[in-house]
Amino acid sequence: MKGAILVAGGAGYIGSHACKALAKGGYQPVVYDDLSHGHEDAVRWGPLVRGDIGDRAHVLDTLRAHRIVAVMHFAAFINVGESMAEPAKYFRNNAAKTFELLDAMAEAGVKRFVFSSTCATYGTPQRLPLDETHPQAPINAYGESKLMGERALAWQHQAHGLRYAALRYFNAAGADPEGELGERHDPETHLIPLVIDAALGRRAAIDIYGTDYPTADGTCIRDYIHVQDLASAHIRAVEMLLDSAPPMALNLGTGSGHSVREVIDAVERVTGLRVPCRERPRRAGDPPVLVADARRAMAVLRWQPEISDIDTIVATAARWARRPTALAAD
Secondary structure (H helix, E strand, O other): OOOEEEEEOOOOHHHHHHHHHHHHOOOEEEEEEOOOOOOHHHOOOOOEEEOOOOOHHHHHHHHHHOOEEEEEEOOOOOOHHHHHHOHHHHHHHHHHHHHHHHHHHHHHOOOEEEEEEEHHHOOOOOOOOEOOOOOOOOOOHHHHHHHHHHHHHHHHHHHHOOEEEEEEEOEEEOOOOOOOOOOOOOOOOOHHHHHHHHHOOOOOOEEEEOOOOOOOOOOOEEOEEEHHHHHHHHHHHHHHHHOOOOOEEEEEOOOOOEEHHHHHHHHHHHHOOOOOEEEEOOOOOOOOEEOEOOHHHHHHOOOOOOOOOHHHHHHHHHHHHOOHHHHHHO
16 A cells, blocks of 8 residues: 545545545545535545544544545535635635645645646636636636635745645546446536436426627537546646655646537437527626646646547446436436
8 A cells, every 4th residue: 555645525526536546546545524515425445534624633633543645635615606606605615724724734744735726716718728827817706715725835835845736627527437436516517417417307408608609609618627537637646746746736628628519419429319408698707718728737747638538528427327326316
């Protein structure tokens, strides 16, 4: 065993996929999760410690008891719309509790940290594709809360020698190709599972918010990356940090984008089912295009997305949505 990694939010969507990848890589994932949004049955590759990351004393005890060598932090709220309605909730959970986690790590002497950040820290793109030198100017409270976390990491590095990777995700999507894990957000806000649910008749239609954007078909374009590819990037990052790599901030995406209509077409193509649609007005704060320049991550991590073509993403997500337990819940 290479060492124990604390995975904050490891019972959630991306965190659980990271735990599986860690176990395959020879590490011991220790999940730290309050299960407010995660799922206990997704914790399969190591112990579960129930707790709030804002509880510094409990986190400190956990770090020491399990001899943790590095931390991966996925325990965040992610709903952009909710963040605008309840900004304090997001600053409290995504920023203030992260500060408590960092303090516990400093006291325990744990100096390796992989942070789940987001392209939302960039705000409205001034140029595309977005690279890591693009100004960070969030336009929603979610992005601002994550940027606060990133800034704290730089100061922790200066004060306590923290080595960290701030990984700025674009659109995480898909499900475990082996069918063990997938998206189970409540409520679900991500486009691909919502489109699949519309195809399966679990919702009346998929709402297309804005059809007059300056894109080829008038709908927003996003960069979708398979959750397993995200997880593999996290493993590479933690391995490099454990090998004394310096702090890094990296985009995780594919470098290509798909419009809302293209995603709908992919779901229809892969499933063979029609997707009922409703056109709605634009939502405030939705940029027309968000696409990553991920060349730095590919070079630094020696990593490449392997299963992030849109049809594979949709196929794995649809297989997860059609699993017997999901069908039984309908």
